[in-house]
Amino acid sequence: MSESRITRRKVVTGTAVTAVGVPLLAACGSGDTGSSGDTGSGGSGPLVATSEVPVGGGVIVADRNLVATQPTEGTFKVFSSICTHRSCPVTKVAGGTIDCPCHGSRFSIEDGSVTQGPATSALEEVAFEVTDGEIVPS
Numbered sequence: 001m002s003e004s005r006i007t008r009r010k011v012v013t014g015t016a017v018t019a020v021g022v023p024l025l026a027a028c029g030s031g032d033t034g035s036s037g038d039t040g041s042g043g044s045g046p047l048v049a050t051s052e053v054p055v056g057g058g059v060i061v062a063d064r065n066l067v068a069t070q071p072t073e074g075t076f077k078v079f080s081s082i083c084t085h086r087s088c089p090v091t092k093v094a095g096g097t098i099d100c101p102c103h104g105s106r107f108s109i110e111d112g113s114v115t116q117g118p119a120t121s122a123l124e125e126v127a128f129e130v131t132d133g134e135i136v137p138s
Contacts, residue, residue, distance in 0.1 A: 046134035050076065053135070058093035058109055065089070066126060067098055068135050069109035076135055078126040079112045085119035098123065 048068050053059050053076065058069035060081050067081040067090060079098065081090045088102035097106040097115055105119035112123035127138045 044137075046131075046136050047078065047128070048135050050130060050133050050135060056096060056109075058098060060090060060093060060098075062089060064137075066137065067093060067123075068128075069093065069098070071096075071110040076128070076130060077109065077111070078128040078135060078137060079107070079123040080126060081123075083119055084114075084121040084123060085117075090123075 053070040060067045069077045083100035090100045092099040106116040
């Protein structure tokens, strides 16, 4: 009969692997999915007033995982705010791009296309309507 012992070395090694491995897996996701995941999950109703979306910029609505942009006056777009590279939420809209802080990906406010990698897929465009001066996902 063979005896299996749990040594202090096995316990310490196992704990270190678990403590280090889990956060790394959670932080990086599974790779460039090409899909933005859950969009608009934070509720229904108006996303943002059109008057709050600057021309040449946009507004991130974090609780809905969406970003509304106005590339030119009176033209609005809505995209997922989840980066297609590693599923990090984008945090900034400036200089004509929607920017992800995790790995530096940037997306066009006009069509969600990648303007700077490492992302290789565009942000998912979301259908919407402008009703009574508000952008409403449809």
